[in-house]
Amino acid sequence: MEASPSSAPGLKRSLSVWAAVGLSVALMAPSMAANINPQGSALHAGRAVPLTFLIAAVGVLPAPRLAAARDETA
Numbered sequence: 001m002e003a004s005p006s007s008a009p010g011l012k013r014s015l016s017v018w019a020a021v022g023l024s025v026a027l028m029a030p031s032m033a034a035n036i037n038p039q040g041s042a043l044h045a046g047r048a049v050p051l052t053f054l055i056a057a058v059g060v061l062p063a064p065r066l067a068a069a070r071d072e073t074a
Contacts, residue, residue, distance in 0.1 A: 020064030
């Protein structure tokens, strides 16, 4: 299959915001389990460890939208 001269070579961006959020959460979970285990952070946060994970998850949610906006302006 030959590419037409008018089409630029490369990948097509078809990742929605929710798919990017899903990928971010899926990639963040093993890292949180391995690097930020609750026993270690319990020394600093005490009983609020689940709250710290929730705050971190909410903080990550705007990242795909901000990255998409950055890519549109570039």
